[in-house]
Amino acid sequence: MTLAEVFQHADGTLDGDAYMLIRELVATGERSMIAPVRAALERYTADRNWYGRDLMAHLLAGLAGIEAFPLLLDLYADAMRRDDGDDWDFLGQALCTVMRADPASCRAVILPLVTDDDQHVRRAALWAIGDVFEPSDMATLREALADPERWIRFTALGSLPSVKDNPEIYDLLVATLRDPDQWVQRHAVLRLAWSAPPKIVDHLIPLISEPAFYARSALGEAIGRRAANSDRIPAAAAALRQLLADPEPSVRTGAVRGIGLLGEPLDALESLVDDPDWQVRSAVADVSRST
Numbered sequence: 699m700t701l702a703e704v705f706q707h708a709d710g711t712l713d714g715d716a717y718m719l720i721r722e723l724v725a726t727g728e729r730s731m732i733a734p735v736r737a738a739l740e741r742y743t744a745d746r747n748w749y750g751r752d753l754m755a756h757l758l759a760g761l762a763g764i765e766a767f768p769l770l771l772d773l774y775a776d777a778m779r780r781d782d783g784d785d786w787d788f789l790g791q792a793l794c795t796v797m798r799a800d801p802a803s804c805r806a807v808i809l810p811l812v813t814d815d816d817q818h819v820r821r822a823a824l825w826a827i828g829d830v831f832e833p834s835d836m837a838t839l840r841e842a843l844a845d846p847e848r849w850i851r852f853t854a855l856g857s858l859p860s861v862k863d864n865p866e867i868y869d870l871l872v873a874t875l876r877d878p879d880q881w882v883q884r885h886a887v888l889r890l891a892w893s894a895p896p897k898i899v900d901h902l903i904p905l906i907s908e909p910a911f912y913a914r915s916a917l918g919e920a921i922g923r924r925a926a927n928s929d930r931i932p933a934a935a936a937a938l939r940q941l942l943a944d945p946e947p948s949v950r951t952g953a954v955r956g957i958g959l960l961g962e963p964l965d966a967l968e969s970l971v972d973d974p975d976w977q978v979r980s981a982v983a984d985v986s987r988s989t
Contacts, residue, residue, distance in 0.1 A: 701731055704757060708742060708750030716753055724760030732762050736769070743773060748785065755792035764803040767796045771807065775822035778849075794829055801830040812838050821853045828857030836866070843870065848879040855885050862893035872901050880910035887913060891920035896928035903937045915948035917941060922956025935962050942966060947975035954978060958985035 704719055706712035723731065735758050742750030755773065758766045770793050777786045797804045808830065811823035824842055827835050835857075842854035855874060861867045871894070874886040887905070890898050902921050908914055918941050925934030938960065941953035954967060967982050 701734065704753060705738060708738070708747065708753050710749075717756065720753065720757045720760065723757060727761075729761060732758065732765075735761065736766070739769075739773075743776075752788035752792070755789050756795070759792040759795045763796055764800045764807075767793070767804055768807050770796070771811075771822055771826060772819075774825070775816070775819045778821055779818040790825075793826065797826065797829040805830045805832075812842075817847055817850060821850055824850065824853045824857055831857065831859060840870070843874060848877075848882055851877065851879070852882050852885055855882060855889065858889070860893055861890060868894060868898075872898070875901055875905065880908075880912040883908070883910070883913040884916050887916040887920050891916070891923055894924055896924055896930045899925045899928075899930040899934050903933060906937055906940055911944070911946040911949055914941070914944060915946065915952050918949065918952030918954070918956035919959060920956075922959035926960055931960060931962070934960055939966050942970065947973075947978055950975070950978045951981045954981040954985055958988060961989075964989060 701723065703712060704716060704723065707714070707716035707719070735754050739751060739754035739758055742748075742754060751773070755770055759770060770789070774786060774789055774793060777789060804826070808823045808826045811819050812827065814820045814823065824839070827838065839854045839858060842850050845851055845854075851874075855871075858867055858870065861871055868890075871886050871890050875883060875890075877883045877886065883905070887902065890902070899921055902917055902924070905913055905917055918938060921934045921937055925931050934956075938953050938956045941949055941956070944950050944953065950970065950973065954970060957964065957966060964986060967985065970978055970982050973979050973982070
């Protein structure tokens with residue numbers, strides 16, 4: 699169990715579970731590793747070795763904690779800035795490790811950045827608020843949801859608390875269903891799909907005529923899930939039948955799954971058994987088997 703082995707994993711010359719090794723090294727609490735790990739993190743980032751960067755980010759987060767947080771958040775903002783296919787998830791998990799361990803100190807770093815002139819730094823800070831959220835952050839998120847830049851709105855949307863039993867969040871998400879950007883609109887549908895009350899179906903159904911299929915593709919499951927076991931079933935069933943005839947395969951797939959969630963008879967799916975799209979056919983088979 700050595701730091702050299704982690705470097706070998708990062709360089710692609712050693713196979714195995716690098717994250718298990720990282721957990722073992724973090725457990726030692728050996729701070730002498732911080733400097734070489736930080737140097738390696740910067741080197742892998744410069745070389746665009748994202749796997750190596752993510753390994754070092756996790757190791758540095760575990761060893762240095764809040765001391766490493768500003769650097770890691772800056773790297774996250776840089777990944778957003780490039781938007782070149784780099785998967786930020788593992789880097790984000792390293793940040794979450796620090797935020798869970800010391801939310802108060804992380805907030806002191808995050809809050810000054812939510813108004814930064816660099817939209818990518820601001821976006822990274824808005825994303826991070828979701829892990830250290832306090833009620834006082836609602837004003838910041840409200841302001842961000844009205845920002846002219848769509849990715850600021852998108853990120854703020856993801857940092858809102860759960861809609862469950864929260865009328866303020868419910869109203870914000872319902873308003874965001876009318877966002878002019880299709881990705882923000884879709885994100886709002888997905889946020890509402892899991893815990894909004896059945897009355898949300900009344901706001902989702904009008905979206906089936908949206909010209910952008912990105913939002914429509916999320917509607918089927920959302921409508922079926924929220925209407926199930928409620929008085930919205932008849933309206934939801936009619937809307938889902940319309941979506942079953944949508945020209946976009948992803949929309950039809952979602953509608954099939956929505957029909958299954960609704961618990962209605964599956965006769966409407968008969969015409970889709972031989973749908974030209976394999977994902978639609980697969981969804982029909984899955985729903986038919988589960989009922």
